[in-house]
Amino acid sequence: MKDLIIKTISGRLDEFFKLSTWLYEHPELGEKEYQAAALLSDFFEAEGFAVERGIYGFETAFRASCGGHKPGPHIALFCEYDALPQIGHGCGHNLISAMSVGAAVALKEILEEMGGTITVFGTPAEETNGIKGILAEKGAFDGFTAAMMAHPNVITEESGTSLALCALKFEFIGKAAHAAAMPEKGINALDAVILLFNGVNALRQHVPSDVRIHGIITDGGVAPNIVPDYGAAKFYLRAKGKDTLASVIEKVTNCAQGAEAMTGAACKISRFENAYDNLRTNQTLSERFTSNLKILGEEKVHRASEGIGSIDIGNVSHVVPVIHPWIGMGNGELVIHTKEFADCTITDQGKEVLYKGACALALTAYDVMESEDLQRKIKEEFIYFCQ
Ligand SMILES: [Zn+2]
Numbered sequence: 558m559k560d561l562i563i564k565t566i567s568g569r570l571d572e573f574f575k576l577s578t579w580l581y582e583h584p585e586l587g588e589k590e591y592q593a594a595a596l597l598s599d600f601f602e603a604e605g606f607a608v609e610r611g612i613y614g615f616e617t618a619f620r621a622s623c624g625g626h627k628p629g630p631h632i633a634l635f636c637e638y639d640a641l642p643q644i645g646h647g648c649g650h651n652l653i654s655a656m657s658v659g660a661a662v663a664l665k666e667i668l669e670e671m672g673g674t675i676t677v678f679g680t681p682a683e684e685t686n687g688i689k690g691i692l693a694e695k696g697a698f699d700g701f702t703a704a705m706m707a708h709p710n711v712i713t714e715e716s717g718t719s720l721a722l723c724a725l726k727f728e729f730i731g732k733a734a735h736a737a738a739m740p741e742k743g744i745n746a747l748d749a750v751i752l753l754f755n756g757v758n759a760l761r762q763h764v765p766s767d768v769r770i771h772g773i774i775t776d777g778g779v780a781p782n783i784v785p786d787y788g789a790a791k792f793y794l795r796a797k798g799k800d801t802l803a804s805v806i807e808k809v810t811n812c813a814q815g816a817e818a819m820t821g822a823a824c825k826i827s828r829f830e831n832a833y834d835n836l837r838t839n840q841t842l843s844e845r846f847t848s849n850l851k852i853l854g855e856e857k858v859h860r861a862s863e864g865i866g867s868i869d870i871g872n873v874s875h876v877v878p879v880i881h882p883w884i885g886m887g888n889g890e891l892v893i894h895t896k897e898f899a900d901c902t903i904t905d906q907g908k909e910v911l912y913k914g915a916c917a918l919a920l921t922a923y924d925v926m927e928s929e930d931l932q933r934k935i936k937e938e939f940i941y942f943c944q
């Protein structure tokens with residue numbers, strides 16, 4: 558059965574690589590991935606998957622399912638296909654899509670005999686609005702046995718952790734006045750923003766070392782001779798766990814309220830992007846993936862490092878057992894989120910990542926389908942985590 562999986566993927570590798578290259582040539586930003594979602598949905602439809610487009614109100618999200626006639630585990634794979642402004646596929650999401658396509662196509666071949674269901678989710682805006690988080694919240698992954706994807710990177714590394722993230726926007730409403738002639742009539746919204754930054758900077762000394770707080774001023778007045786009546790800032794707050802993040806959100810909110818009290822500029826706080834939860838890797842599943850990668854000839858699989866970014870599969874990992882391993886390419890000097898990284902996805906090295914990722918995903922899914930004992934261990938670990 559494992560041979561059949563590998564044979565299917567190697568036999569159709571050029572086709573999957575062509576799909577990835579097409580996505581590279583047609584990069585689209587988060588929630589605007591109309592062509593990518595259409596291409597992938599059409600592909601799955603032609604392969605005999607049941608495809609639903611525009612799921613949960615997201616125009617560029619889709620779900621493609623294929624079930625055997627026998628009961629069995631329900632496994633989710635993810636396609637990501639959003640690109641970065643000006644850089645294109647500098648995060649290699651074109652390869653992510655192609656890897657999940659390859660894995661799903663190979664698994665379809667064995668579903669009849671193995672039983673169970675494979676569902677590929679097309680999930681927009683990983684780089685910005687984290688649509689997986691909303692899908693998780695709406696119950697899209699309820700009842701799944703496991704959810705998997707693989708991400709290109711500069712080294713091959715086990716699935717690890719990522720930081721929980723909250724995106725906060727602070728707006729201050731002041732009062733305009735002539736800044737020289739009648740300053741006493743004004744309320745300075747820019748001062749409120751600056752005081753917020755000063756408060757946050759004082760707070761830095763007193764938060765755990767995994768906390769990251771970084772912000773920009775988006776509005777700070779229109780002319781020096783007018784007291785700014787509107788000021789705004791956007792912040793990303795991050796921490797390893799949701800509880801720490803909640804306390805940081807509270808403290809930064811207090812800073813904003815302090816700035817409001819000091820200046821009299823009314824403060825409005827909102828979330829400008831969806832929140833990302835921290836990633837909790839299912840180690841049982843991760844070990845299977847790593848061992849399959851090694852069988853495929855990947856010599857060095859680095860141990861998981863401390864995640865310092867935030868990814869929207871983090872939210873999924875709180876409702877279903879998840880892995881998000883990394884597969885490396887480049888000569889050691891490659892940097893992710895660059896044009897060079899995007900270019901590497903369409904080289905032979907990119908093709909190799911696609912081959913290894915698609916095979917390892919499908920082989921791992923097969924391991925889960927084949928062993929009730931493995932299914933039980935994955936579930937037990939997940940339940941233990943949730944307690
Ligand atoms: Zn990225």
Ligand SMILES: [Zn+2]
Pocket residue numbers: 648649650683708
């Ligand atoms: Zn990415």
